[in-house]
Amino acid sequence: MxxxxxxxxxxxxxxxxxxxxxxxxxSVEPDVPQPSSGSAxxxxxxxxxxxxxxxxxxxxxxxxxxxxxxxxxxxxxxxxxxxxDTETDTQHTQAQGTRLLGDRLQDIHFCRSELQQHISQLQVDIEALSGQKLRLERALDATEIPYAIATDNLTCRTRRPAPDLVQDTVEEELIKEVDLVKNIQALLRRTTAQVVSQIKINKDTKQMLEMDWSDKYEAYNLDDICGRYRNASIDTKHHPSSANMQDQVCNPASWAKFTQDNLTKAMQEEHATYSLRMLVERVLEDTTRDLRVQCASVDQAFTHRCEELIEAKTQLETKHAQVLEQIGAQERNIVALQQAIHDKEAPLRVAQSRLYVRSQRPNMELCRDPPQLSLEAEETQIKASVEALEQQLSQARGSLSFLEESRMAIEKDVACKANSLFIERDKCMTKRKRYPAVSTLSGY
Known part of the structure; x- marks a missing residue:
């Protein structure tokens, strides 16, 4: 030690x-000596x-x-x-989160249902507008027939002979029909362009709603998965950084406004589509009615004109028969006058022969006695009769010439009326029977 x-x-x-x-x-003081105990x-x-x-x-x-x-x-x-406390808070917070997820699912489901409804409506509108576009195109094609008929009628009527080449009611109605068809074609083209534009807008709007619906469908599925997570779920993991808010995250107000703006846009286009569809129906109805009314006016004018031509032709033919009869009578009159003149030659020869023979009487016998005077008067009277007959014959021949000219003019005019009637009735009116029906002009 x-x-x-x-x-x-x-x-x-x-x-x-x-x-x-x-x-x-x-408190230890090592430097201070401690008292000892015992003798250790x-x-x-x-x-x-x-x-x-x-x-x-x-x-x-x-x-x-x-x-x-x-x-x-x-x-x-x-x-x-x-x-x-933490368990209670955690359970309360988790329950509140689950409840909020359920509320969010209901909101998304409601918005998605609204979007689906408007998507379906836009699809119906697109199909309806596509059908009306086809009707407008068919109606536009159908107007080519009335235009061709009207122009062909005008061209055919230019071949009428000069006396009948008049600017009558038929021509005026045909010109109105041509102008009407041109105006209707321009209107149908403008309306078709509006329909095509509206179809494009509806497709764009539908695509926008479909993208929003798709996003909400995916969000609904994700939130549904989140709502199904429980503490006993085996597919949960730790994601520490997932709670950090991103810069581009929107707030509930902007989320609701975005969907509402899409729905408002869809409703506006649906209203515009409805108005355009009503406009198309009115355009097709009005154009069809106008074309049929003008067609009836032209047909009526043609009918009236044909009646006038038939009446004129009938009168001319009656007059032609009368002129022919008068020509025959005048020819017989000329023959009778010629015979009468010829019949005066023998009495004139007799009277002149008597005067010649008596002019050979001798001396005092050459006297202007009553027989002489009677013979002279007879000769004068016969010559006057012959002169009057010849003058009457000249007038009869002149009258016959006039009758012949009148006959030729009547025959020419009858031929003209027959030709005009052929053009009006057999050419124009026959071709107008090919005028499109109301259903064809309406685009069906």
Whole structure:
């Protein structure tokens, strides 16, 4: 054993150090000599504790044990209470999160149902507009037939002979029909362009709603998965950084506004589509009615014109028969006048022969006696009759010439009327029977 003087060690509690509590060093004065007990050597005395120190030491240990026991019970009580509080808070927070997820699922489901409804409506509108677009195109194609008929009628009527080449009611109605068809074609083209534009807008709007619906469908599935997670679920993992909010995350107000804006846009386009569909129906109905009314007007004008031509032709043919009859009578009259003139030649020869023979009487017998005077008067009277007959014959021949000219003019005019009637009735009116029906003009 070493004879060195051993200095008593101070007592430290490691638990206090671990808990951050520094115990106060015991007041030890190593340099001060301690009183000795008994006759033991000083070297042995320095290595021992005194009974007071021994009692103080284990009493300190007992006190520390009591303190630690009380602290342990306090910590246990706090831990139990904290565990219960945290469990309650956790269950409450989890239940609230589950409830909020359920509310969110209902909101998403409602918005998705609204989007689906408008998507279906837009699809119906697109199909309806596509059908009306086809009707407009068919109606536009159908107007080519009335236009071709009207222009062909105008072209055919230009081949009428000069006396009948007049700007009558038929021509005016045909020109109106051509102008009407051109205006209707322009209107149908503009309406078709509007329908095509609206179809494109509806498709874009439908695509926008479908993208929103798809996002909500995916979000609904994800939130549904989240709502099904339980503490006993085996597919849950730790994701420490997933709670960090991203810069591009929207708030509920902007989320609701985005969907509402899409729904408002869809409703606006649905209203615009409805108005356009009503417009298309009115356009097709009005254009069909206008074309049929103008067609009826043209047909009526043609009918009236044909009646006029038939009446004129009938009158001309009646007059032609009368002229022919008059020509025959005049020819017979000329023959009778010629015969009458010829019949005057014999009496004139007799009278002149008598005058010639009596002019050979001798001397005083050459007298202007009553027979002489009668013979002279007879000759004069016969010559006057012949002259009157010849003048009448000349007038009869002139009248016959006029009758012939009138006959030729009537025959020419009858042929003209027949040709015009052929053009109006057999050419134009026959071709107008190919005029499209109401259903064809309406695009069906």
């Amino acid at each position: 070493s004879s060195e003087v051993l200095v008593p060690r101070p007592h430290y509690d490691d638990r206090d150090v671990a808990q951050g509590i520094l115990t106060q060093d015991p 050597p000083a070297g042995y005395r320095s290595a021992k504790y005194t009974p007071a120190e021994w009692f103080s030491n284990y009493h300190s240990i007992l006190q520390q044990g009591v303190t630690d026991h009380s602290e342990a019970e306090r910590v246990q009580r706090r831990s139990k209470a904290l565990s219960q």
